[in-house]
Amino acid sequence: MTIAIVTFRIRTYTTRNIVSKNNNRTDMYKLNDKHLRGVLEMAGPERYSYFIKRVADWQFIYALESPSGWALAGDETSFSILPVWPHKRFAEICIKGDWSDCVVTQIPLSEWMPKMTQMLEAKQIKVAVFPLPDGRGVVVESGRLSADISEELAKVEDG
Numbered sequence: 001m002t003i004a005i006v007t008f009r010i011r012t013y014t015t016r017n018i019v020s021k022n023n024n025r026t027d028m029y030k031l032n033d034k035h036l037r038g039v040l041e042m043a044g045p046e047r048y049s050y051f052i053k054r055v056a057d058w059q060f061i062y063a064l065e066s067p068s069g070w071a072l073a074g075d076e077t078s079f080s081i082l083p084v085w086p087h088k089r090f091a092e093i094c095i096k097g098d099w100s101d102c103v104v105t106q107i108p109l110s111e112w113m114p115k116m117t118q119m120l121e122a123k124q125i126k127v128a129v130f131p132l133p134d135g136r137g138v139v140v141e142s143g144r145l146s147a148d149i150s151e152e153l154a155k156v157e158d159g
Contacts, residue, residue: 047130054086056152059109064102083128
């Protein structure tokens with residue numbers, strides 16, 4: 001599997017909410033500081049794999065939302081990119097600069113697939129999987145991300 005690593009500009013766009021909020025779930029996996037630092041030091045493809053496994057296990061994706069809509073980034077070709085993370089703490093460390101008014105929003109996997117995936121494809125918005133605070137991240141099409149999650153879900157169900 002080939003995964004592209006890109007650096008993107010952080011900016012916020014206005015987009016309408018298309019998923020219900022579920023920020024009250026309290027049983028997400030525990031993430032201590034040592035584990036957090038170790039994961040942040042992983043290379044992009046390793047973070048992508050980590051994201052896929054964690055999302056399949058815990059059934060949630062995390063994104064940033066401002067009062068005016070989803071926090072999106074852009075790359076050198078002006079594509080809109082939705083950053084997503086496998087845990088609230090990873091998303092929280094990216095709340096700064098243009099995203100300083102954002103909050104972390106938890107998206108149930110059941111709403112991501114297919115609802116969010118279809119909306120992102122229709123609007124030609126790519127996904128930055130597990131970006132770092134410096135703007136480096138793995139950017140994929142939303143369909144590719146959903147297919148990789150589905151493949152991991154099948155492994156979890158079979159195993």
